[in-house]
Amino acid sequence: xxxxxxxxxxxxxxxxxxxxxxxxxxxxxxxxxxxxxxxxxxxxxxxxxxxxxxxxxxxxxxxxxxxxxxxxxxxxxxxxxxxxxxxxxxxxxxxxxxxxxxxxxxxxxxxxxxxxxxxxxxxxxxxxxxxxxxxxxxxxxxxxxxxxxxxxxxxxxxxxxxxxxxxxxxxxxxxxxxxxxxxxxxxxxxxxxxxxxxxxxxxxxxxxxxxxxxxxxxxxxxxxxxxxxxxxxxxxxxxxxxxxxxxxx
Amino acid sequence: xxxxxxxxxxxxxxxxxxxxxxxxxxxxxxxxxxxxxxxxxxxxxxxxxxxxxxxxxxxxxxxxxxxxxxxxxxxxxxxxxxxxxxxxxxxxxxxxxxxxxxxxxxxxxxxxxxxxxxxxxxxxxxxxxxxxxxxxxxxxxxxxxxxxxxxxxxxxxxxxxxxxxxxxxxxxxxxxxxxxxxxxxxxxxxxxxxxxxxxxxxxxxxxxxxxxxxxxxxxxxxxxxxxxxxxxxxxxxxxxxxxxxxxxxxxxxxxxxxxxxxxxxxxxxxxxxxxxxxxxxxxxxxxxxxxxxxxxxxxxxxxxxxxxxxxxxxx
Numbered sequence: 001x002x003x004x005x006x007x008x009x010x011x012x013x014x015x016x017x018x019x020x021x022x023x024x025x026x027x028x029x030x031x032x033x034x035x036x037x038x039x040x041x042x043x044x045x046x047x048x049x050x051x052x053x054x055x056x057x058x059x060x061x062x063x064x065x066x067x068x069x070x071x072x073x074x075x076x077x078x079x080x081x082x083x084x085x086x087x088x089x090x091x092x093x094x095x096x097x098x099x100x101x102x103x104x105x106x107x108x109x110x111x112x113x114x115x116x117x118x119x120x121x122x123x124x125x126x127x128x129x130x131x132x133x134x135x136x137x138x139x140x141x142x143x144x145x146x147x148x149x150x151x152x153x154x155x156x157x158x159x160x161x162x163x164x165x166x167x168x169x170x171x172x173x174x175x176x177x178x179x180x181x182x183x184x185x186x187x188x189x190x191x192x193x194x195x196x197x198x199x200x201x202x203x204x205x206x207x208x209x210x211x212x213x214x215x216x217x218x219x220x221x222x223x224x225x226x227x228x229x230x231x232x233x234x235x236x237x238x239x240x241x242x243x244x245x246x247x248x249x
Numbered sequence: 250x251x252x253x254x255x256x257x258x259x260x261x262x263x264x265x266x267x268x269x270x271x272x273x274x275x276x277x278x279x280x281x282x283x284x285x286x287x288x289x290x291x292x293x294x295x296x297x298x299x300x301x302x303x304x305x306x307x308x309x310x311x312x313x314x315x316x317x318x319x320x321x322x323x324x325x326x327x328x329x330x331x332x333x334x335x336x337x338x339x340x341x342x343x344x345x346x347x348x349x350x351x352x353x354x355x356x357x358x359x360x361x362x363x364x365x366x367x368x369x370x371x372x373x374x375x376x377x378x379x380x381x382x383x384x385x386x387x388x389x390x391x392x393x394x395x396x397x398x399x400x401x402x403x404x405x406x407x408x409x410x411x412x413x414x415x416x417x418x419x420x421x422x423x424x425x426x427x428x429x430x431x432x433x434x435x436x437x438x439x440x441x442x443x444x445x446x447x448x449x450x451x452x453x454x455x456x457x458x459x460x461x462x463x464x465x466x467x468x469x470x471x472x473x474x475x476x477x478x479x480x481x482x483x484x485x486x487x488x489x490x491x492x493x494x495x496x497x498x499x500x501x502x503x504x505x506x507x508x509x510x511x512x513x514x515x516x517x518x519x520x521x522x523x524x525x526x527x528x529x530x531x532x533x534x535x536x537x538x539x540x541x542x543x544x545x546x547x548x549x550x551x552x553x554x555x556x557x558x559x560x561x562x563x564x
Contacts, residue, residue, distance in 0.1 A: 038443040218369075222442060223445070226381070229373070233381060
């Protein structure tokens with residue numbers, strides 16, 4: 001038992017060393033990627049490098065952006081916090097609405113905005129969007145031991161009340177049962193695949209819709225966008241783990 | 250019963266030139282389609298790329314109408330079309346000209362709006378074979394690729410058009426010049442964005458759209474004046490075609506002709522019309538008119554189906 005514990009701490013320590021080395025490497029890599037062409041017409045990247053500060057707009061949207069009274073948390077908050085530290089900058093958080101943040105981005109008053117944004121947002125005409133860093137599949141989950149149905153027609157499926165998911169469920173011919181708390185509902189449940197897995201439900205092939213998660217930057221700041229884009233591309237594999245940790249009850 | 254016009258066959262040396270021109274146009278169309286596909290793949294939200302893509306797509310029109318026109322103008326005149334099919338090319342050509350003009354104006358307006366509202370263009374980064382690459386570099390590569398075929402093949406078309414006296418082919422060569430010029434402008438626009446000059450993209454697009462409008466205008470003027478039976482003009486300089494004078498002089502050299510006046514129009518690549526002849530001597534007029542008709546072919550290979558009209562006085 002003791003031996004196993006020792007091995008574990010050792011492994012964790014080595015893991016830390018490796019991840020520190022990796023962080024250092026990716027910092028060098030990012031710096032190279034962020035300094036070169038293309039340049040930013042309004043100099044966002046250069047300003048971040050000079051003042052060591054990134055102005056980040058936040059819109060509450062758990063588990064992506066979570067306000068807990070003190071420091072913000074959430075998947076996108078964690079990602080951007082690490083991005084900032086790789087650039088040797090500190091994030092300066094601004095809570096607000098999507099409308100105000102997007103307008104601020106458009107006028108170059110923010111450097112980044114996170115709100116669990118989807119690639120299909122109509123704001124794409126006014127601000128710069130990264131490529132999707134995570135594809136969230138909203139599907140239907142079955143409880144363990146229950147056979148996976150062949151079709152959905154006429155079946156009762158629980159959905160969160162006040163959520164667009166209900167419409168997609170209806171479109172598949174199923175009956176949407178709207179509830180306030182989907183965590184303790186028996187039977188079929190419509191939710192993101194990661195959430196289903198967490199509740200030990202089996203996601204099925206009935207995909208209702210997909211949300212491609214992106215972040216927003218000021219318009220035309222192509223160098224800054226590329227810099228963030230490359231960071232997110234590196235982080236892609238980590239996102240499911242971040243999500244799982246974030247959604248712990 | 251209609252008086253169906255005579256068949257026209259190109260002289261063998263010209264037929265060979267025509268075959269070469271067709272080969273050049275087919276090659277160009279094949280390359281242009283590849284350009285259009287490549288451009289569409291890397292287009293993104295750049296205004297320059299949008300303008301270039303439209304210009305390249307519309308560049309297909311003159312080349313295609315040349316080839317389609319050649320196919321139709323081989324047909325012999327028949328009951329329904331007693332004057333023949335040699336002007337068939339004009340139909341597609343005019344449609345193309347109007348489209349070109351319309352699109353040019355649209356892109357120009359769009360670019361000016363983007364300049365005035367200071368819209369900053371976004372160019373994404375894509376991951377190719379696991380490596381991040383800014384789409385702007387791919388756009389530049391695509392633009393450079395799009396410059397080469399019109400530059401090379403356009404040059405090849407100019408002498409062919411002059412030899413065949415083919416206005417459609419000539420206009421298609423002229424358009425190619427505009428194509429590669431605007432391709433270079435497009436490269437400058439994207440390089441401008443790379444260096445943080447947000448207005449370079451819309452400015453390049455505006456420049457390209459002026460080129461498109463010019464193309465459209467030239468095409469439209471050319472096709473309308475042919476439809477209006479404008480006096481034939483040379484392919485290169487748009488001056489009066491020497492064939493009119495040559496025919497007039499040749500007719501006046503006949504000893505029985507007092508005066509001659511010739512009126513010609515362009516019928517696709519050939520010239521047709523009427524020659525009014527004032528005879529000095531009216532004896533044996535029918536045979537003499539036949540003699541004059543034979544003379545026509547020897548004056549210029551393009552003269553075809555010219556009607557001989559004896560008149561009391563040409564003035």
